[in-house]
Amino acid sequence: MSRPVTPAIAADVIIELSDRPGRPVVFIERLNPPHGWALPGGFVDIGETVEAAAVREAREETGLEVELKALLGCYSKPDRDPRGHTVSLVFVAEAAGTPEARDDAKNLHIRPPDQPPAPLVFDHPRILQHYLRYRRGQPLSPLNLG
Amino acid sequence: MSRPVTPAIAADVIIELSDRPGRPVVFIERLNPPHGWALPGGFVDIGETVEAAAVREAREETGLEVELKALLGCYSKPDRDPRGHTVSLVFVAEAAGTPEARDDAKNLHIRPPDQPPAPLVFDHPRILQHYLRYRRGQPLSPLNLG
Numbered sequence: 258m259s260r261p262v263t264p265a266i267a268a269d270v271i272i273e274l275s276d277r278p279g280r281p282v283v284f285i286e287r288l289n290p291p292h293g294w295a296l297p298g299g300f301v302d303i304g305e306t307v308e309a310a311a312v313r314e315a316r317e318e319t320g321l322e323v324e325l326k327a328l329l330g331c332y333s334k335p336d337r338d339p340r341g342h343t344v345s346l347v348f349v350a351e352a353a354g355t356p357e358a359r360d361d362a363k364n365l366h367i368r369p370p371d372q373p374p375a376p377l378v379f380d381h382p383r384i385l386q387h388y389l390r391y392r393r394g395q396p397l398s399p400l401n402l403g
Numbered sequence: 404m405s406r407p408v409t410p411a412i413a414a415d416v417i418i419e420l421s422d423r424p425g426r427p428v429v430f431i432e433r434l435n436p437p438h439g440w441a442l443p444g445g446f447v448d449i450g451e452t453v454e455a456a457a458v459r460e461a462r463e464e465t466g467l468e469v470e471l472k473a474l475l476g477c478y479s480k481p482d483r484d485p486r487g488h489t490v491s492l493v494f495v496a497e498a499a500g501t502p503e504a505r506d507d508a509k510n511l512h513i514r515p516p517d518q519p520p521a522p523l524v525f526d527h528p529r530i531l532q533h534y535l536r537y538r539r540g541q542p543l544s545p546l547n548l549g
Contacts, residue, residue: 300407300409303481306480333453335452341449
């Protein structure tokens with residue numbers, strides 16, 4: 258049976274560093290286009306769950322072993338990724354220790370989430386706005402956020 | 404640039420009929436394999452959001468215009484669909500009026516969600532269990548459910 262043609266699917270992770278004051282967040286500088294800063298993440302492989310992909314991509318790009326805490330939302334606007342239509346499931350996670358830029362990440366910054374490095378690529382500024390609302394204790398509502 | 408090979412992505416919808424006592428739910432009998440009963444839904448097209456796909460599939464299979472209310476969860480176990488690895492975003496929605504089986508649906512049942520028709524295909528029994536928890540007022544936690 259031929260497989261349906263659908264958007265690609267990715268997992269992105271907002272990593273809170275739980276052992277640092279203010280629980281700052283990890284941003285990576287992308288090695289590949291589009292160039293700029295982003296949340297760690299990447300495409301889901303066939304045969305792995307979206308959650309496993311999120312944990313794997315966080316490990317590959319930052320060296321951190323993350324624990325997923327929440328699904329922030331599903332982001333699927335067709336123009337959100339210039340490489341082609343990609344649906345992203347965005348997770349909030351926590352980790353301890355010192356991240357290091359690896360794999361597709363050429364540099365890494367640890368920042369308060371309201372002071373991200375610039376420029377942020379994709380729709381990650383919008384995702385970060387939704388995360389700041391979640392972090393302020395507003396109810397998580399993936400549908401309205403997505 | 405070559406596109407990444409990722410799982411297929413689908414949207415499924417739990418449709419509550421808001422104008423009927425007890426707010427029963429719509430199940431469709433599948434025309435295509437795997438045969439059996441399922442929640443309405445289908446593959447996301449390139450160029451449409453996941454939410455738009457959910458509304459479109461509900462319309463195509465039941466004739467109902469649904470309003471999405473919540474994202475129940477993201478289901479991505481590799482073996483959940485015998486046709487190949489498919490990630491499903493499952494929404495809770497409501498609609499009024501009389502649904503009719505259309506398109507890929509050859510029959511349709513309106514049932515209380517704890518009395519679905521049998522057999523339910525894919526991982527829809529598990530999704531329905533999560534929905535029953537949500538409906539009993541337990542907090543929506545897409546991550547733990549997924």
